[in-house]
Amino acid sequence: CAQTILQKATANPDLATLVSLASQFPAIVGVLNGTEQITVFAPTNAAFVKLKTEFPALYAAVTADAKLLAGVLSYHVVNGIFDPKTAAPYSFVKTYQGGILRAVVSGSDISLGFGSFTSKVASTVPASNGVIHVIDSVLMPPAGALAMLVGRVKSRLGDVITKINFAKVIDTLKDVTIFAPQDTAFEEFDDYVSKNKIAITPAILSAILDSHIFKGIIYSTNITTTPIKGVSAFNGRTADIYLNGSTIMVKGGGNTVPVVVSQVDNLIDVGVVHIVESLILPANFAEIPAGPDVLGIYLPSFDPITTTDGKPYTPGTDGKPNTPTTSDKPSLPNDYKPYTSQASTNDNADKDTGSYIKDDQIVSGSNPSAMLASAGVAIAAAVAAVLPVF
Numbered sequence: 350c351a352q353t354i355l356q357k358a359t360a361n362p363d364l365a366t367l368v369s370l371a372s373q374f375p376a377i378v379g380v381l382n383g384t385e386q387i388t389v390f391a392p393t394n395a396a397f398v399k400l401k402t403e404f405p406a407l408y409a410a411v412t413a414d415a416k417l418l419a420g421v422l423s424y425h426v427v428n429g430i431f432d433p434k435t436a437a438p439y440s441f442v443k444t445y446q447g448g449i450l451r452a453v454v455s456g457s458d459i460s461l462g463f464g465s466f467t468s469k470v471a472s473t474v475p476a477s478n479g480v481i482h483v484i485d486s487v488l489m490p491p492a493g494a495l496a497m498l499v500g501r502v503k504s505r506l507g508d509v510i511t512k513i514n515f516a517k518v519i520d521t522l523k524d525v526t527i528f529a530p531q532d533t534a535f536e537e538f539d540d541y542v543s544k545n546k547i548a549i550t551p552a553i554l555s556a557i558l559d560s561h562i563f564k565g566i567i568y569s570t571n572i573t574t575t576p577i578k579g580v581s582a583f584n585g586r587t588a589d590i591y592l593n594g595s596t597i598m599v600k601g602g603g604n605t606v607p608v609v610v611s612q613v614d615n616l617i618d619v620g621v622v623h624i625v626e627s628l629i630l631p632a633n634f635a636e637i638p639a640g641p642d643v644l645g646i647y648l649p650s651f652d653p654i655t656t657t658d659g660k661p662y663t664p665g666t667d668g669k670p671n672t673p674t675t676s677d678k679p680s681l682p683n684d685y686k687p688y689t690s691q692a693s694t695n696d697n698a699d700k701d702t703g704s705y706i707k708d709d710q711i712v713s714g715s716n717p718s719a720m721l722a723s724a725g726v727a728i729a730a731a732v733a734a735v736l737p738v739f
Contacts (some may be wrong), residue, residue: 354389354476356382361474363483366394367422371565374419380445382428385548387429387479390461390468393486400487403465407489420446424490430480433459439570441616448490449616462488463614491616495519498529505535512549514560520582525582525620526567526717528599531611534627553637559583559600560631563590566620567612572597586631599625602632 355371356377358364358410369376380387401408413416424446431442433454441453453460459470461484468486475481495516499507506529512517563579567590572579576589579599588601597610604627612624631637 351477353382354387355482357474357476357481358391361483363393363395364391364481366397367391370418371422373415374422377419377422377426377732383477384478385430387428387445388429388482389479390425390427390482390488391468391482392425392468392484396468396484396486416427418488422486424448424450424488425484430522431459431482432480433457434455437570441568441570442492446490450488451614451616462486462570463616491618492620493520494527494617494622496527497615497617498527505532506530509535509554509558513554513558515555518555518558522562522582522619524566524581526563526565526566527617527622528561528562528563528608528610528618528625528629529615529622530625530628534625538628547635550637553634556584556631556634556637560586560588560629561625563588569597569619569623584631586627599629601629603630603634634678649734684686 352360356366358368358381371381377466381389381670397408400411424436426441426445427450428445431452433456434451436454436459437455442450442452444450446502450461451463459482461470466486466489468484470482471485472483474478474483480524486642495510498519499510499516500505541547559581562582564582566575567579568666572590572592576591577675579588580681581587586602588599588604589607590597590599592598593607597613598607599610606627608625608627608629610623611626615622615624
């Protein structure tokens with residue numbers, strides 16, 4: 350092929366909007382017209398119309414802000430040739446924008462993104478400096494961690510994070526895996542502490558939330574039947590993360606029954622979020638003393654913690670203090686279907702949740718790749734309605 354990706358795209362009338370937007374940025378033009386082998390996931394004109402129709406405020410913000418637009422466009426560019434014949438069935442690819450793009454391959458079919466911003470490859474066009482995969486929707490870079498966890502409606506997790514000022518902790522995160530409890534997890538925990546008359550303090554809540562954040566990025570594809578020893582990003586506590594059949598499980602030091610992971614691979618700018626149905630509890634959490642958390646955020650006072658038998662609380666009780674039973678495993682709805690973590694079909698992509706993009710700056714420099722490394726700008730008001738309620 351004698352023509353570059355930019356030349357091929359310019360000759361395709363279905364990509365006129367993309368070419369027009371990309372032409373505003375010399376760095377992007379340089380990459381698309383360069384010699385380095387790249388893959389461009391190219392949204393059609395109809396894809397941009399779709400974005401404008403479904404998310405008008407987001408579309409307006411993207412097209413009005415040069416930094417945001419450059420970040421979104423560069424999120425559609427990856428190094429090398431993405432070939433479905435050689436790609437893994439479930440891949441996580443770093444983009445020129447710096448964020449991770451998820452791709453699910455089934456035969457010759459390629460599905461990209463997740464949640465409200467998903468797309469399928471409609472056709473493929475080879476070029477001298479790589480390949481164009483024409484796609485039917487515009488993709489959006491991953492959310493910031495705080496936006497994903499708090500920027501949602503009616504979220505118990507968001508309420509807890511706000512109540513104990515845990516947002517400052519989340520803002521320090523980098524390269525982490527977060528197991529985010531859905532609302533029913535807190536309802537289950539409410540029953541535990543009420544039944545056992547436990548005084549829950551900010552220090553205890555902080556320790557519990559700490560136990561849901563692990564060092565390193567662990568995608569669902571990294572998890573097997575051999576347990577991974579997850580290490581908390583802050584307090585050093587550990588939990589076993591493993592595959593049981595087709596379901597991912599997590600067992601903290603204070604869990605008598607493993608926690609079920611119900612949704613996986615919600616990408617964020619600093620790692621990944623998996624959704625869990627119960628709280629991951631640190632061992633002897635009720636004995637955690639009052640005092641500053643790992644970042645010294647607060648110094649609460651609280652009443653002595655006791656259970657109905659006057660002894661420290663041990664998770665796994667059901668009306669009989671400190672008597673573990675199997676009845677504490679959360680009951681699952683009749684239509685519950687465990688997520689298959691080793692995805693090989695596009696159907697698995699439908700089980701995931703939505704995202705949006707984070708505030709950052711375009712990195713300046715002579716290297717076009719560096720100039721494109723922007724994480725975009727979070728448009729919370731425009732996208733909050735499409736974020737999931739765990």
